[in-house]
Amino acid sequence: xxxxxxxxxxxxxxxxxxxxxxxxxxxxxxxxxxxxxxxxxxxxxxxxxxxxxxxxxxxxxxxxxxxxxxxxxxxxxxxxxxxxxxxxxxxxxxxxxxxxxxxxxxxxxxxxxxxxxxxxxxxxxxxxxxxxxxxxxxxxxxxxxxxxxxxxxxxxxxxxxxxxxxxxxxxxxxxxxxxxxxxxxxxxxxxxxxxxxxxxxxxxxxxxxxxxxxxxxxxxxxxxxxxxxxxxxxxxxxxxxxxxxxxxxxxxxxxxxxxxxxxxxxxxxxxxxxxxxxxxxxxxxxxxxxxxxxxxxxxxxxxxxxxxxxxxxxxxxxxxxxxxxxxxxxxxxxxxxxxxxxxxxxxxxxxxxxxxxxxxxxxxxxxxxxxxxxxxxxxx
Amino acid sequence: xxxxxxxxxxxxxxxxxxxxxxxxxxxxxxxxxxxxxxxxxxxxxxxxxxxxxxxxxxxxxxxxxxxxxxxxxxxxxxxxxxxxxxxxxxxxxxxxxxxxxxxxxxxxxxxxxxxxxxxxxxxxxxxxxxxxxxxxxxxxxxxxxxxxxxxxxxxxxxxxxxxxxxxxxxxxxxxxxxxxxxxxxxxxxxxxxxxxxxxxxxxxxxxxxxxxxxxxxxxxxxxxxxxxxxxxxxxxxxxxxxxxxxxxxxxxxxxxxxxxxxxxxxxxxxxxxxxxxxxxxxxxxxxxxxxxxxxxxxxxxxxxxxxxxxxxxxxxxxxxxxxxxxxxxxxxxxxxxxxxxxxxxxxxxxxxxxxxxxxxxxxxxxxxxxxxxxxxxxxx
Numbered sequence: 167x168x169x170x171x172x173x174x175x176x177x178x179x180x181x182x183x184x185x186x187x188x189x190x191x192x193x194x195x196x197x198x199x200x201x202x203x204x205x206x207x208x209x210x211x212x213x214x215x216x217x218x219x220x221x222x223x224x225x226x227x228x229x230x231x232x233x234x235x236x237x238x239x240x241x242x243x244x245x246x247x248x249x250x251x252x253x254x255x256x257x258x259x260x261x262x263x264x265x266x267x268x269x270x271x272x273x274x275x276x277x278x279x280x281x282x283x284x285x286x287x288x289x290x291x292x293x294x295x296x297x298x299x300x301x302x303x304x305x306x307x308x309x310x311x312x313x314x315x316x317x318x319x320x321x322x323x324x325x326x327x328x329x330x331x332x333x334x335x336x337x338x339x340x341x342x343x344x345x346x347x348x349x350x351x352x353x354x355x356x357x358x359x360x361x362x363x364x365x366x367x368x369x370x371x372x373x374x375x376x377x378x379x380x381x382x383x384x385x386x387x388x389x390x391x392x393x394x395x396x397x398x399x400x401x402x403x404x405x406x407x408x409x410x411x412x413x414x415x416x417x418x419x420x421x422x423x424x425x426x427x428x429x430x431x432x433x434x435x436x437x438x439x440x441x442x443x444x445x446x447x448x449x450x451x452x453x454x455x456x457x458x459x460x461x462x463x464x465x466x467x468x469x470x471x472x473x474x475x476x477x478x479x480x481x482x483x484x485x486x487x488x489x490x491x492x493x494x495x496x497x498x499x500x501x502x503x504x505x506x507x508x509x510x511x512x513x514x515x516x517x518x519x520x521x522x523x524x525x526x527x528x529x530x531x532x533x534x535x536x537x538x539x540x541x542x543x544x545x546x
Numbered sequence: 547x548x549x550x551x552x553x554x555x556x557x558x559x560x561x562x563x564x565x566x567x568x569x570x571x572x573x574x575x576x577x578x579x580x581x582x583x584x585x586x587x588x589x590x591x592x593x594x595x596x597x598x599x600x601x602x603x604x605x606x607x608x609x610x611x612x613x614x615x616x617x618x619x620x621x622x623x624x625x626x627x628x629x630x631x632x633x634x635x636x637x638x639x640x641x642x643x644x645x646x647x648x649x650x651x652x653x654x655x656x657x658x659x660x661x662x663x664x665x666x667x668x669x670x671x672x673x674x675x676x677x678x679x680x681x682x683x684x685x686x687x688x689x690x691x692x693x694x695x696x697x698x699x700x701x702x703x704x705x706x707x708x709x710x711x712x713x714x715x716x717x718x719x720x721x722x723x724x725x726x727x728x729x730x731x732x733x734x735x736x737x738x739x740x741x742x743x744x745x746x747x748x749x750x751x752x753x754x755x756x757x758x759x760x761x762x763x764x765x766x767x768x769x770x771x772x773x774x775x776x777x778x779x780x781x782x783x784x785x786x787x788x789x790x791x792x793x794x795x796x797x798x799x800x801x802x803x804x805x806x807x808x809x810x811x812x813x814x815x816x817x818x819x820x821x822x823x824x825x826x827x828x829x830x831x832x833x834x835x836x837x838x839x840x841x842x843x844x845x846x847x848x849x850x851x852x853x854x855x856x857x858x859x860x861x862x863x864x865x866x867x868x869x870x871x872x873x874x875x876x877x878x879x880x881x882x883x884x885x886x887x888x889x890x891x892x893x894x895x896x897x898x899x900x901x902x903x904x905x906x907x908x909x910x911x912x913x914x915x916x917x918x919x920x921x922x923x924x925x926x
Contacts, residue, residue, distance in 0.1 A: 316759070316767075316787070316788075317703075317767075317785075317788075319701060321699060321796070323697075323798075326833070326837075327833075328824065328825040328826070328828045328829075328830065328833050329825050329826055330828060330830045330833070331833065334830060371751060371753065373751065373771050373773060373779055375777050375779070378777045379696070379777075379821070379822065379825070380825065387697075387777075387779070389771050389779050389781060391751070391769050391771060393753060397755050397758045397759075397767075399753055399755070399767070399769050401769060401781055401783065403697075403699070403781065405697075407696070407821060407825070408696075408697075408798055408803075408821075409817065409821050409824055409845060410802075410803050410815050410845075410846060412796060412803075412805075416701070416792060418703075418788055422790075423788075423790050423792075425792075435790050441759070441787060441789050442759065444708065444789055445708040445709050445759070445760065445787070446708070447708075448708045448710060449708075449710045450710045450711045450714060453706070453707075453710070453711065457706075465789060465790075466790060522904065523902075523903055523904075524902065524903075
């Protein structure tokens with residue numbers, strides 16, 4: 167196989183973006199196999215923009231058409247796992263949009279199923295994982311350059327969405343349509359990056375506001391405290407009502423500190439001596455001398471890295487990597503099975519806020535689903 | 547009265563600093579009335595450094611000596627309220643060191659007593675309130691320049707203390723000696739500033755680590771979530787084990803945002819239109835246009851202010867203001883009764899962390915004291 171023939175399920179905003187990438191030749195190892203949308207008005211759009219590409223209004227028919235080697239699920243989150251399973255069952259490779267699903271039980275299901283099809287490629291669109299900046303941060307952590315993590319802190323409030331955004335479709339920002347708000351639609355990128363780089367916490371406490379600044383039933387404002395189980399803690403803050411949003415990610419280790427500003431600039435401070443050694447060897451007088459004048463500059467080296475980003479480049483990279491894995495086994499940037507972690511964290515944040523208390527991981531999945539379904543039922 | 551004769555109770559680090567300020571003429575409306583310390587070895591130190599100043603080893607004797615018009619309590623925190631009451635009862639003005647006390651019940655007691663002596667000056671050493679930077683931030687908030695507060699976030703981890711600091715005295719960083727760690731010794735400054743500027747929360751959730759990176763029984767690492775009761779939330783983070791500490795205070799309002807970096811630089815963004823108006827009037831297409839290219843610069847004005855600080859200047863200002871209030875009724879920067887708020891918050895943080903759940907304000911003071919006394923008893 168030289169090029170993977172991709173079937174795009176859902177010709178909305180994301181689906182069209184990917185179709186255009188392929189049409190424009192931005193994904194050298196991919197071609198448009200077919201497009202599918204249940205909205206038959208999209209047929210005209212598809213035929214105008216992608217004239218030689220077959221269109222289907224039923225994705226199962228597309229899966230059986232012989233026109234596609236792989237699919238991507240650009241549809242409401244609830245559908246990602248079942249469509250992925252259906253594709254894999256027809257021996258078609260599956261790339262899920264993020265989040266992998268709305269609740270962990272359904273993501274668990276596709277993860278288990280995918281294990282029975284090891285010859286197929288199962289991946290997830292965590293485009294931020296291709297961001298050179300975050301790859302560098304992960305590398306620094308993985309190499310132990312700043313030592314063991316003591317604290318993480320991400321304020322990511324750049325996801326501004328006006329009311330008009332929510333009013334675009336009745337499924338948006340509802341329990342039954344999306345299964346949540348900022349935690350399932352906007353912030354999954356950072357939720358995944360944070361656990362990818364810093365690991366999964368053992369406990370989660372969340373204070374969330376539902377419909378705080380927008381006319382929606384789901385959360386538009388979230389503050390979470392992570393407990394990593396070894397004394398290390400973390401904070402994750404996100405919302406959709408800060409039009410001058412902050413994006414500041416700080417990781418404190420016992421040998422240094424990383425601060426990422428605006429997903430563009432990384433400031434790395436590497437201590438000459440581990441903090442505990444300093445604590446155990448410096449007298450109080452030496453400490454006071456250290457902090458006099460210009461401050462403790464001499465105790466660490468500072469490195470500042472600046473990154474540029476190209477719009478769309480990340481998504482294109484994930485598509486290319488997915489196709490490369492199918493063609494020659496190139497290692498996946500974002501294996502599908504990784505999607506469970508982000509969903510687990512988002513579910514834990516919801517559950518903690520609903521119960522008004524810290525929750526343990528592994529999550530009580532049944533309780534989560536029960537509570538989620540109550541909210542879905544109230545909407546109907 | 548032209549100059550207030552101050553009696554300094556406790557000739558340790560802080561007491562000596564204040565005595566030197568007065569000796570050096572930095573407090574024009576104050577003179578050294580007397581010095582008191584229960585450690586009789588301090589008598590020699592006192593006589594060498596302040597030769598004409600009477601020394602007492604019992605503060606009650608000093609109060610009755612006729613040598614002092616006012617006192618300051620540079621002694622372990624538990625003693626501040628009782629010494630303050632004793633002074634006021636002898637018609638002597640009282641300036642308490644921060645924190646006002648260890649638990650709210652004892653601070654309540656002096657606050658009530660002080661009301662019966664309205665002719666006397668009762669103040670507290672919240673030196674940071676004289677910091678021009680924080681006065682400016684408070685003014686901006688009070689004037690409504692950034693509108694109603696939606697989120698506060700202070701990461702204040704610049705309080706690095708090596709083990710040697712804690713090993714200086716057996717009372718340090720113990721439940722019975724200080725009543726806590728970073729929350730009662732180092733962070734009360736910022737706890738007061740945060741409530742002074744942003745108001746008191748209605749609920750508090752805290753994750754605290756006890757003896758996490760230091761050999762102490764009390765907290766050296768704290769993460770707190772505030773709920774202001776109207777949808778607004780806040781985060782407060784502090785610790786004593788980050789030698790490259792962060793000091794970043796962010797306040798989001800519905801008309802703007804303030805970010806204070808390193809207690810030196812204030813960045814104020816004032817929206818041209820309130821965020822809710824923007825949310826209700828912009829279409830999604832207009833929003834996407836807004837965020838293209840250089841970002842939404844045109845929606846706000848940015849102002850950056852830089853401040854310089856002079857070491858010791860803040861403490862000298864509080865001393866001078868305290869004396870001025872005694873002499874001519876100049877308005878107090880930090881009335882003694884204000885001390886209760888910081889103690890309430892520190893107590894709420896402890897209690898929440900001990901109970902593992904969010905606590906409501908007003909605080910359950912009896913429960914707090916009961917739990918604190920259990921910890922004190924364990925140390926004996």
